[in-house]
Amino acid sequence: MSLSVKTRAERFLATLRHCQVLGLTVESAQDNVLIMRLPYSEQIVGNPVTGTVHGGSLTTLMDTACGTAVFSSLPGFELCPTLDLRMDYMKAATPNRDLYAEARVTRVASSVVFTECEVFQGEERDLVAKCAATFMRIGENMTPPEFRALIELGSDVTPTGAAQ
Amino acid sequence: MSFETVLQQAQQSGNFQPLVDGIPYANLIGLKFQRFGQDVLFHLPANENNIGNPILPAIHGGVIGGFMELAASLHLMMTMDTAALPKMIDFSLDYLRAGRHQDTFAECQVWRQGSRVANVAITAWQTERTSPIATARAHFLLAR
Numbered sequence: 022m023s024l025s026v027k028t029r030a031e032r033f034l035a036t037l038r039h040c041q042v043l044g045l046t047v048e049s050a051q052d053n054v055l056i057m058r059l060p061y062s063e064q065i066v067g068n069p070v071t072g073t074v075h076g077g078s079l080t081t082l083m084d085t086a087c088g089t090a091v092f093s094s095l096p097g098f099e100l101c102p103t104l105d106l107r108m109d110y111m112k113a114a115t116p117n118r119d120l121y122a123e124a125r126v127t128r129v130a131s132s133v134v135f136t137e138c139e140v141f142q143g144e145e146r147d148l149v150a151k152c153a154a155t156f157m158r159i160g161e162n163m164t165p166p167e168f169r170a171l172i173e174l175g176s177d178v179t180p181t182g183a184a185q
Numbered sequence: 186m187s188f189e190t191v192l193q194q195a196q197q198s199g200n201f202q203p204l205v206d207g208i209p210y211a212n213l214i215g216l217k218f219q220r221f222g223q224d225v226l227f228h229l230p231a232n233e234n235n236i237g238n239p240i241l242p243a244i245h246g247g248v249i250g251g252f253m254e255l256a257a258s259l260h261l262m263m264t265m266d267t268a269a270l271p272k273m274i275d276f277s278l279d280y281l282r283a284g285r286h287q288d289t290f291a292e293c294q295v296w297r298q299g300s301r302v303a304n305v306a307i308t309a310w311q312t313e314r315t316s317p318i319a320t321a322r323a324h325f326l327l328a329r
Contacts, residue, residue, distance in 0.1 A: 038236040039245040042213075066209040067255075068270055070188040075210035076273050077251020084247040085237075100238070103246045107277045165240045 024173070026050045030093040032172045040085055043078060047089065053126040055090040057082060060119050072116035076150075079120065079140055080108060083152040086122035087136040094126045097161035098169045101134060104155040114149045118142045132158055189269055192262060201263055208255070214248055216255055225263055227256040227291040236286060244284035249319050253278065253291055253307040257323045260293035261303055269328035271303065278321040287311055289318065303327055 024032075030050040034040055034057075043065065048056040059065075059074075059082045067075025084103055091101050114120060124138040133155055140150040188207065195204045205211050205218065214235055217228040229235070229244075229252045237245030254276055261271050291309040298304075307321045308314075 036239050037245060038239060039234060039248055040237070042234045064209050064213045068188065069207050069209065070270075075208070075251065075255065076276065077210055077214070077247070077254050080250035080254065080276070080278075081245060081247025084245075084250065088246075102283065103280050105277070105279045106246075106250065107275070109275045110273050113272070168238075168240045171239075 026052060026093050029172060030055060030089050032175050033089050033092045034085065035175075036168070036171050037085065039081065043081060045082065045085060048121065050090075050093055053090065053094045055086060055093065055124045057086040057089065057122045057124065058119055059122070061117050066116075068113075071113065073113045074116075074120070076108075076110055079110070079114070079150050080106065082120060082122045083108065083124070083138045083140060083150065084154065086124035087138050087152065087154040088156065090124040090126050090136060091134045091156050095129065095134075095158075098164055098172055099158060099161050100164045100168055101156040101158055104133070104157050106152060106154045108150060108152045110150050111148050114140075115142055115147070120149065130158075134158060192267075192269065196262070196266070201259070204262070205259065210251065211255055214252060214255075216252060218256075218259065220263065223264060225256075225260055225293070227252070227259070227293075229289040229291070231287050233286075238283075241283060242286045244286065244289065246280060246284070249280070249284050249289065249309060250276070250278050250321070252289065253309055253319065253321045254323065256291040257293050257305040257307050257321075258325065261295065261305065261325060261327075264295065265298060265303070265327075267327055271325035271327055274302070274324040274326050276321060276323045278319060280319050282316065282318045284309075284318045285311060290314075298327070301327055 027050040065078035
């Protein structure tokens with residue numbers, strides 16, 4: 022069974038509990054470019070006066086967008102932990118508007134994957150934040166089989182490992 | 186009441202709990218803190234909703250980052266005479282170990298506070314302070 026890049030990305034995202042809390046969705050996914058959406062909500066506000074979202078929710082958006090782009094662009098089922106993230110906050114996000122992250126895999130090496138990402142709002146692509154993130158490759162055989170099942174079979178399978 | 190008023194009251198009384206309670210993102214991830222004179226210890230209790238990888242299970246890296254960012258800005262407000270919420274310019278985060286589904290702690294060190302910019306280092310750990318799960322550095326634009 023061969024899954025599309027978007028299906029792989031969506032199933033990967035579906036396993037991440039905190040991303041469900043934030044309401045992250047995959048808007049589009051190709052071989053090495055992925056767009057993820059963070060809907061505006063009251064719960065992620067960092068500045069109660071202006072209603073601006075907290076940078077931490079953008080950190081999660083960018084880490085997840087880059088990580089999902091890495092996962093769905095690699096040939097096998099490799100879980101790649103984040104090695105580091107460097108974020109630049111260009112301006113405060115406009116309240117009541119959704120945020121979009123466009124993540125790109127720039128280089129896949131044998132041990133490390135390099136990515137970059139931009140967060141913007143609206144059709145005019147108003148740039149809010151940028152990020153460069155690096156991921157470690159632990160190899161396909163180090164990825165737990167339960168995790169592979171979650172991706173291959175989708176949401177029908179519950180993560181039995183999580184309760185142990 | 187405006188956030189600036191809440192901040193001013195907190196700085197005068199030394200009670201920052203109402204200020205933290207007023208930040209929705211802090212409530213979402215469940216940030217807590219304890220002050221020991223000039224030292225502040227930040228605490229992120231284990232929370233199912235903060236999990237990323239369900240198999241390990243591990244805290245989402247973005248939540249660890251958000252916790253450290255929030256800790257750094259609160260640390261500045263608690264220890265410096267800043268009139269408004271400091272604005273984060275950039276944030277550089279190194280993950281050293283997986284953040285397990287358990288309590289996480291963070292402490293901050295202000296290495297330099299200039300007239301406009303502050304440089305803050307943040308360390309996060311779980312079981313042992315000397316084995317951090319992540320270290321980070323942030324630059325903030327200070328309100329004038």
